[in-house]
Amino acid sequence: MASPLEQFEIHTYAPLKLGGIDVSFTNASLFMLIAVAGVAVFVLGGTRRHALVPGRWQSMVELSYDFIAGIIRETIGTEGRRYFPLVFTLFMFILFTNMLGMIPYSFTVTSQIIVTFALASLVFIGVTILGFAKHKMHFFSFFVPPGAPIAMWPLLIPIEIISYLSRPISLSVRLFANMLAGHTLLKVIAGFIYSLSFFGILPLALVVALTGLEILIAFLQAYVFAILTCLYINDALHMH
Amino acid sequence: MPQLLPQFYSSQLVWLTITFVLLFVVMWKIALPRVSAILTTRQERMEQDLERATSLKSEADEVMDAYQSELNASRATALEALKAVQEKAADEAAARNSELEATLATELTKAEARIAESRESALASIGAIATELAGAAVEKLTGEAASAATMDAAVKSVEGSQA
Numbered sequence: 001m002a003s004p005l006e007q008f009e010i011h012t013y014a015p016l017k018l019g020g021i022d023v024s025f026t027n028a029s030l031f032m033l034i035a036v037a038g039v040a041v042f043v044l045g046g047t048r049r050h051a052l053v054p055g056r057w058q059s060m061v062e063l064s065y066d067f068i069a070g071i072i073r074e075t076i077g078t079e080g081r082r083y084f085p086l087v088f089t090l091f092m093f094i095l096f097t098n099m100l101g102m103i104p105y106s107f108t109v110t111s112q113i114i115v116t117f118a119l120a121s122l123v124f125i126g127v128t129i130l131g132f133a134k135h136k137m138h139f140f141s142f143f144v145p146p147g148a149p150i151a152m153w154p155l156l157i158p159i160e161i162i163s164y165l166s167r168p169i170s171l172s173v174r175l176f177a178n179m180l181a182g183h184t185l186l187k188v189i190a191g192f193i194y195s196l197s198f199f200g201i202l203p204l205a206l207v208v209a210l211t212g213l214e215i216l217i218a219f220l221q222a223y224v225f226a227i228l229t230c231l232y233i234n235d236a237l238h239m240h
Numbered sequence: 241m242p243q244l245l246p247q248f249y250s251s252q253l254v255w256l257t258i259t260f261v262l263l264f265v266v267m268w269k270i271a272l273p274r275v276s277a278i279l280t281t282r283q284e285r286m287e288q289d290l291e292r293a294t295s296l297k298s299e300a301d302e303v304m305d306a307y308q309s310e311l312n313a314s315r316a317t318a319l320e321a322l323k324a325v326q327e328k329a330a331d332e333a334a335a336r337n338s339e340l341e342a343t344l345a346t347e348l349t350k351a352e353a354r355i356a357e358s359r360e361s362a363l364a365s366i367g368a369i370a371t372e373l374a375g376a377a378v379e380k381l382t383g384e385a386a387s388a389a390t391m392d393a394a395v396k397s398v399e400g401s402q403a
Contacts (some may be wrong), residue, residue, distance in 0.1 A: 008241070008242045009242040010242060010245070010248040010251075010252070012251075016251075018254075021250045022247070022248075022250045022251050023250065023251050023254045023255070024251045025251075025255075026248065026251055026252070026255075028248075028251075028252050028255065029252075029255035029259075032255050032256060032259040032260075033255075033259055035259070036259045036260075036262060039263055039267075040263065040266050040271070043272075043275070044266075044274075047271070047274045047275055047278060050277075050281075051278075052281065052282055052285060054278075058278075062275065062278070062279065065276075065279070084272065085264065085267055085268035085272055088267055088272060089260070089264040089267045092267070093259075093260060093263055111243070112243050113244070114243070114248075114249045114252050114253060115256055118252075118253055118256055118257075119256075119260075180243070
């Protein structure tokens with residue numbers, strides 16, 4: 001029987017090299033393209049009619065727009081509008097790659113640590129640049145908790161710096177681990193269906209239930225990623 | 241674990257960059273402005289419609305007010321006209337009544353005069369008849385005719401006692 005981790009293997013479809021770097025077209029690349037195409041078709045297709053009274057499809061697009069706009073309004077405020085395209089793209093990309101991964105025999109792009117780490121790094125580096133651009137050297141005062149006595153600074157500042165630097169790790173590992181654990185668990189339990197023959201009906205029921213849970217998690221992790229991005233942007237703009 | 245094989249990192253990073261940047265640009269430049277345009281248009285349209293409804297309502301109220309005042313004015317005019325007509329009719333009726341009364345009064349006096357005349361004449365002729373009748377009675381009773389002068393005097397004395 002195949003290992004539960006086999007689903008995370010990268011298969012190269014077309015080997016490509018560019019300046020000594022491997023840029024082969026793989027199943028990961030394919031599912032990134034499918035996700036991007038899916039998001040584009042969803043949003044552009046839903047708004048193709050510019051209907052004053054939206055149909056079902058356009059309502060879904062407007063709903064996702066309002067959803068992200070609401071998160072930004074609540075966490076950052078009105079000045080967060082500038083970051084709306086980035087947060088929306090992050091949310092939709094992660095949501096679609098997570099959901100695509102729920103289709104049997106598909107590939108989950110977000111179960112690759114390098115992908116989630118790249119996305120988290122994009123947020124981390126972007127937010128750090130934003131903080132320094134907005135507050136110049138004052139941004140370092142972000143690492144000093146407000147109201148803390150000076151005697152505590154030598155202890156608190158390293159903690160704050162470590163917690164700040166661990167943001168990209170927690171952000172990427174949270175998404176990666178959720179996807180990895182969920183898909184591995186599904187695969188392991190699905191393996192029991194075959195080996196238990198008749199009583200395989202029990203793990204089958206469990207797999208059905210867990211699939212529902214995984215769909216919820218797929219959405220939830222996209223939401224968590226988006227809301228944490230907003231919180232980090234808010235920290236950079238307003239500090240504490 | 242396949243995720244920890246670094247030989248696949250470069251291709252995933254490159255493809256992630258390509259696809260993510262592509263999606264970001266499409267969302268940023270095309271898709272999201274479209275959605276926001278739809279939402280803004282709807283908001284504006286709703287505000288416009290509400291505004292138009294308010295203005296139409298105030299217009300309708302104005303028309304209603306004008307109609308009411310017009311109606312009140314017409315009603316007042318109508319009442320006035322009616323009163324005038326009634327007064328005129330009453331005047332005319334009174335005039336005709338008095339005229340009729342006057343005519344009736346003259347007719348009455350004329351009739352009274354006629355009655356009095358005929359009564360007078362009847363009374364006058366009674367004397368002559370009485371004299372004649374008395375003469376005839378006296379002749380029958382006495383066998384001789386009484387003189388006319390004596391008869392008149394007798395009749396007149398009777399009339400005088402009766403009157």
